[in-house]
Amino acid sequence: MITGVYHTHTFRCKHATGEVVDYARAAAATGLARLGAADHTPLPDGRWPGVRMHLDELPAYEAAVAEARRDVPSVRVLMGMECDVGAQYFPWYRDTFLARGYDYLIASVHFLEVDGREVSAFGGCRGAAALRDWSGKCLAAIDSGLFAFIAHPDNIACGDAVWNDEVAAAVDTVCSAAAARKLPLELNSLGLRERRGYPWRPFWERAAVHGCGVVLSTDAHRPGDTAQGLDELATYAAGLGLRVVDPLA
């Protein structure tokens, strides 16, 4: 029984709709006890401005969390942020968010650096150099101790991904480190809703072997999706013997 959802967005990231209070109301309507706002982080260097909130929107975001806490008292509203890896940003995330009262952070690898070029991790993780960058970013997030979980670690399944020994070795490295540091990995129902190729079954078979904890998330970009697909994810996790955890209960 899932009672908390911690990966939801707001209009500020420019590809989602709704305000924190709308997601909190949706959480209340579906019987959730906890709702975490975790919009796409701004970056101190203004990177990826088309799909992230702007730095000067932070005070309004924080006020929106406070407003949702006031207006929907039946739900515990947590203030979080979905943070791109980039270890170079970790000190800034710590000082700007955790040191200023944010409840938690999520680590996400949305972009990879391959041979000096930036490629999307959603479909662009092909070959040894890309896998090396991907696993290095995941390991940096795991080792940092800053994050409550890693979002959609299997987004590398997007596109025409093929499971092979090279991919399995990289996934084993990440899963075994996550299990050792007790950092949960996220099963994400946005992948199901948009048929993106994740959840990626061979990935989660390896996660089960390593005994990784798993967080069920909706990655809602619309208030109506706040609790969408949680039952399906729970069935999926149970079918693979994955251990579902709630890092913020």
Ligand SMILES: [Zn+2]
């Ligand atoms: Zn998004």
Ligand SMILES: [Zn+2]
């Ligand atoms: Zn997200």
